[in-house]
Amino acid sequence: MEILFNLPNFVLNIFTLTTVLVIISGVFLGIILGALPGFGSAQSLAILFPLTFVMSTSDALIFLLAVYSAAEYGGSIPAILIKTPGTPANAISIFDGYTMAQNGQPKRALQVSLISGVIGGLTSTIIFIISGTTLAYFGLKFGPGEMFALGIFGLSIIGTFFGKNIVKGFFATGLGLFLATIGISGFGGVRFSFNQAYLIDGIPLVVIVIGLLACPEAFKLLIESKNELNKNEKLFKESKNDGFKLSQIKNLIPTWIRCSMLGTLIGAIPGAGAAIGSMIAYSQEKKWCKNGEKFGTGIDEGIAAPETANNSVVAGTLIPTLALGIPGSGAAAILIGLMISKGVVPGPFLFVDEKDLISLIFGGLIFTNIFLLIIGFSATNLFAKVTKISKKKLGCFVLLLIIIGTYSYSNYSAHVVMSLILGCLGYIFLKINIPSIPIVLGFVMGPIIEQNLNRALTIHNGDLTIVLFRPITITILIFAVLTILYGIKTRT
Amino acid sequence: MIKFRNRSLALAISTIFFLILLFLFYETFNMAPSYLPGYPGDSFFPRLILIFLIFWNVLLIFQNLKKPFILSSSEKDREDFIEIYYKEILKLFIVSLIYVYSIELIGFEILTSLFLFILLIERMDYTFKKSLIFSSLISISTMFIFWIIFIIFLKIPFPLKFLPSLIY
Numbered sequence: 001m002e003i004l005f006n007l008p009n010f011v012l013n014i015f016t017l018t019t020v021l022v023i024i025s026g027v028f029l030g031i032i033l034g035a036l037p038g039f040g041s042a043q044s045l046a047i048l049f050p051l052t053f054v055m056s057t058s059d060a061l062i063f064l065l066a067v068y069s070a071a072e073y074g075g076s077i078p079a080i081l082i083k084t085p086g087t088p089a090n091a092i093s094i095f096d097g098y099t100m101a102q103n104g105q106p107k108r109a110l111q112v113s114l115i116s117g118v119i120g121g122l123t124s125t126i127i128f129i130i131s132g133t134t135l136a137y138f139g140l141k142f143g144p145g146e147m148f149a150l151g152i153f154g155l156s157i158i159g160t161f162f163g164k165n166i167v168k169g170f171f172a173t174g175l176g177l178f179l180a181t182i183g184i185s186g187f188g189g190v191r192f193s194f195n196q197a198y199l200i201d202g203i204p205l206v207v208i209v210i211g212l213l214a215c216p217e218a219f220k221l222l223i224e225s226k227n228e229l230n231k232n233e234k235l236f237k238e239s240k241n242d243g244f245k246l247s248q249i250k251n252l253i254p255t256w257i258r259c260s261m262l263g264t265l266i267g268a269i270p271g272a273g274a275a276i277g278s279m280i281a282y283s284q285e286k287k288w289c290k291n292g293e294k295f296g297t298g299i300d301e302g303i304a305a306p307e308t309a310n311n312s313v314v315a316g317t318l319i320p321t322l323a324l325g326i327p328g329s330g331a332a333a334i335l336i337g338l339m340i341s342k343g344v345v346p347g348p349f350l351f352v353d354e355k356d357l358i359s360l361i362f363g364g365l366i367f368t369n370i371f372l373l374i375i376g377f378s379a380t381n382l383f384a385k386v387t388k389i390s391k392k393k394l395g396c397f398v399l400l401l402i403i404i405g406t407y408s409y410s411n412y413s414a415h416v417v418m419s420l421i422l423g424c425l426g427y428i429f430l431k432i433n434i435p436s437i438p439i440v441l442g443f444v445m446g447p448i449i450e451q452n453l454n455r456a457l458t459i460h461n462g463d464l465t466i467v468l469f470r471p472i473t474i475t476i477l478i479f480a481v482l483t484i485l486y487g488i489k490t491r492t
Numbered sequence: 493m494i495k496f497r498n499r500s501l502a503l504a505i506s507t508i509f510f511l512i513l514l515f516l517f518y519e520t521f522n523m524a525p526s527y528l529p530g531y532p533g534d535s536f537f538p539r540l541i542l543i544f545l546i547f548w549n550v551l552l553i554f555q556n557l558k559k560p561f562i563l564s565s566s567e568k569d570r571e572d573f574i575e576i577y578y579k580e581i582l583k584l585f586i587v588s589l590i591y592v593y594s595i596e597l598i599g600f601e602i603l604t605s606l607f608l609f610i611l612l613i614e615r616m617d618y619t620f621k622k623s624l625i626f627s628s629l630i631s632i633s634t635m636f637i638f639w640i641i642f643i644i645f646l647k648i649p650f651p652l653k654f655l656p657s658l659i660y
Contacts, residue, residue, distance in 0.1 A: 054646045167551045171506075174545035178516070181538045189524035189534035192516065222584060222611070223577045396611035397634065400604065403588055404638060407595075408648040416592045420585055427581065431574045432502040450537045458530035 022059045023364065026066025027371045033067070034074020035386040036394065039217060040087040041071040041274070041314075042330030042437060046213040047398065049206055049334060050405030057342040058357060062364035064338060068331050069314050069368050072274055073117040073376060076307055078387040080109045089274035089310040092282045096295065096302025103298050107380060111244040112300050113307045114376040116256060120308035121369040123260035124267065124315035129362045131268070132351065135323040139348030144455035145467045147325070147347070149476035151449035154270040154326035155442065156480035160487030161276075163435035172435050176442020177449075179203055186451065198414035205337035206409045207418045208443050212436040213330065214402050215423020220430070221395030248300065255285055255304045263309030267316020270328045274310040281309030315365055322346055322358070325448050330437035333444040340444075347448075495573045503556035510549050517542045587611070599653030600643070604635040 033044035044067055052060035075086030080097035093113060100109040142150070155177075159170035182192045183202025193199040259281040266277040285305035286295045295302045317328035318335075325347035327333040336346050344354060351358055376383070406419045426436050453467070460466040468474065520542065526533035591607045598606075608631040616623035642648045643657055650657075 051641075051646065053648070165555075167548055167555055171545070171548040171552050174541060174548055177541045178538070178545055181541060185524075185534040187524075187526075187528065187531060187534060191523055191534055191538055192519060219581060219584065222615075223580045390615075390617075392615045393612065396608055396615065399584065399588065399611065400608055400634070400638070403591060403607075404604075404642060404650075407592065407650075408642055408646065411649060413592045413595075417589065420588055424581060424585065428501070428505065428576070431576065432498055432505065434502075446541075453537065454531060457532055458528065460530065462530040462532060 019059060019062060019364075020367075022055070022063045023066045023367055023371050024375070026063045027070040027368060027375050030067035030070025031074035031077075031372075031376065031383050032386050034071030034086045035077040035383055036389070037078050037084040037086055037387075037391075039071070040075070040089075040330075041068050042334065042440070043213050043217050044068075044071040045331050045334045046209040047401055047405070049209055049338070050408050052338060053408060057339070057344055058360045058364075060338055060342065061335065061357070061361060062368070064335055065314070065361065065364055066368040066371070068335075069117075069121050069311060069365070070372055072310050072314060073114060073307070073372060074383065074386075075310075076113040076117070076303075077110065077383055080113060080303075081106060081384055082387050084387075087274065087310075089278045089313070090306070091275070092278050092306040093303055095282070096298050096300075099296065099298035100303065101298075105243075105298075106384075108244045108300075109298075109303055110380050110384070111377070112252070112303045114373065114380075115244065115249075116252070116259075116304040116307040117311035118369045118373045118376075119256045120260045120263055120311035121314060121372070122366065123256070124264040124312035125362060125365040125369070127261075127264045128315035128318050128365075129358075132319045132323045132358075135319060136348040136351035139324050140352070142348070142472070143470075144452040144459070145470050145473045146476065148449055148452040148456055148467070149473040149480070150324055150326060151445055151452065153476050153480040153483070154320070154324075154445060155449075156483040157270045158438050158441050160483055162438045162441075164433055166484075166487050168434045169438055172429070172438035173442040176208075176439035176444075177446040178442075179208065179439070180443045180446030181450070186447075186454075198412070198418070203418060203443075204409060204415060205334075205341060205443065207406060207415050208422065208440055209334055209337065210402050210406050211419035211422025212426040212439055214398070215419060216426035216430050216436065218395055218398040218402055219423060219427045221391045221398060223395075244300075252300055252304050255289060255301045256308050258288060259285060259305045259308035260312045263312025264316035264319075266309070267313035267328060268319040270320055270326050273317075273329045274313040277313040277316075278306035278310040282306045311369075318361070322350055322361070323348060327441055327444055330440050333437075333441045336444050493575050493577050493579070495575055498572050498574050499556045501574065501576075503553065506549055506552040506556060510546070510553060513542055513546050513549060517546065596651045600639070600650040601635060601653055601655050604638060605631040607631075608634055 029048060030044060033039050033047065034041065039047075045064055048064070048067055052063060055063060072087065072089060075090035076093045076097060077086065079085040079090040079093045080101050083094055083098045085091040085094060097109045097113060100106070155173055159173040160166055161169070163169045163172070180202075182199055183190065184200065185191055190200055262281050262284060263274075263277045266280060267274070282295070282302070282305050285301060286292045289295070289301050289305075291299055291301055313329075317332045320326040320328050321332040321336055325336065325345075327336050339346050344350070344357065402419065402423075403416055406416045407413070409415055429436055456467040457464065468477065517539065520535040520539045523533070523535035523538070587607065587610060591603055595603055609627050612627040612630060613623055616626055618626060639655055643650055643652070643655075
């Protein structure tokens with residue numbers, strides 16, 4: 001609560017020229033990258049991650065959060081205009097968004113999507129600060145054994161629900177955990193370095209993130225860009241009655257409230273993510289809404305439901321990410337990685353030791369959504385043009401950005417080579433449906449889980465049974481096993 | 493381009509991974525023992541992970557055998573053919589390697605423009621002459637934009653040959 005009371009001061013602090021510029025550039029770049037088909041929020045963060053190397057911790061976090069929020073909205077632009085979702089979470093917006101655009105109201109569809117996204121973002125930000133603080137309060141009572149179990153629980157959800165196939169999901173998660181063990185162990189030893197200097201410090205997160213999330217997309221853009229949009233095809237069919245009117249807002253309020261809650265809740269579950277959030281919100285709103293039977297015919301509620309939910313997921317994801325150190329999505333894993341690289345340890349102590357940073361994140365999210373509304377409204381036509389960018393030409397710039405971005409981390413060629421190798425692996429994984437995001441999540445969570453396990457074992461003289469059979473630990477671990485069993489039962 | 497059956501490629505990849513994982517598991521026996529009371533040693537956690545990974549890897553192998561019998565998912569595309577554009581990927585990989593390893597020698601300015609030019613020229617939809625002009629212009633202007641962002645604004649010390657670095 002203290003964080004909330006101190007908020008006005010922090011909100012004033014946020015209004016420095018640098019922070020405002022950081023938010024504006026984050027929103028702008030986020031919408032553009034999100035609008036590129038195939039570029040999800042995680043991929044957008046991966047590509048822009050190198051830009052945070054020289055930023056302060058707070059600016060870097062706010063920048064990535066702005067990109068994250070804006071990319072979730074940006075993805076709806078190609079979904080509505082050309083029936084190609086920018087992010088998987090926007091796929092459901094095609095049903096009503098694209099239909100509305102085809103009915104001659106593309107601007108209205110884009111505006112409903114934007115306003116809903118902003119409302120979802122703002123509501124979930126408020127829920128985040130209240131529930132995050134509460135969750136962190138409980139988290140503070142946890143010892144290393146319980147935190148280890150929580151990490152395992154997070155992995156069980158990630159492995160079970162990421163991707164189409166549970167076996168591939170867990171294989172990818174394990175691979176991420178393994179990659180995190182390469183290099184110095186923390187107790188002086190070096191693991192899996194094979195006497196190679198470039199492996200002694202381990203693989204940097206930037207290499208993993210760029211290599212597995214951005215590189216395969218760059219290869220795809222450069223190689224497989226056959227289905228490009230015809231340059232002369234018109235995106236907008238001009239219509240006089242196009243546009244969302246303020247008087248129509250009241251009809252959408254119930255949808256916004258329900259879907260914000262739902263989206264935040266789903267975002268708080270590690271592994272669930274925006275795609276599941278928007279899908280569930282759409283199907284539930286279809287039942288709850290009085291116009292439910294008209295869903296799919298191009299109505300406002302049909303766009304508002306998924307778009308509110310997928311933007312609510314952003315702040316929802318931050319709840320377990322910041323309060324417990326368990327990333328809820330690929331984008332959250334990148335945020336955790338950024339914090340660790342800047343010397344900030346995510347987890348319950350963050351809410352005690354770094355109150356300023358938490359307030360700044362809170363304020364940053366609020367302003368991000370306000371700027372998203374302003375920029376989104378004023379530059380709708382410009383962002384719509386992004387959908388017409390030639391993919392094969394764009395791929396050239398993305399590949400260059402990947403190389404320069406990785407190289408800038410420490411001016412070390414080996415890091416670029418590692419990224420490219422991981423990129424090739426990620427490309428093959430993409431082909432055989434092995435998801436890359438669990439690898440990133442496993443990589444980020446690996447050291448957290450290992451540190452907590454080692455700490456718990458050291459406290460209990462190396463007796464694993466004492467660590468595992470403490471009441472809270474065993475309860476969490478049982479939940480992890482039940483999650484996997486549920487996944488096996490329902491997903492095979 | 494090579495065409496593979498999705499299942500065959502997954503089987504080949506998982507088998508290669510299985511062999512690598514076994515080797516890595518063997519490697520854990522060469523790790524430093526624990527000197528701290530209670531600390532299980534450097535090899536403890538990697539071994540746990542490798543056992544976990546080998547378990548799911550074996551399931552993945554079985555899943556991709558001709559008659560999948562374990563945890564077979566609802567993926568309907570396992571019999572589909574997938575295309576791997578290996579020549580194009582190899583080309584991109586080699587061009588990128590040349591860029592990275594020659595940057596000290598040739599410098600950021602020339603190499604970045606050249607790298608982008610090579611990638612762009614074969615992706616232009618114009619006549620050769622027009623493509624040549626457009627690719628050159630875009631490559632050089634992009635190099636300047638990247639120079640401003642990464643070297644002037646982000647102050648990253650890239651090896652430069654003639655442009656000023658302005659890093660202070």
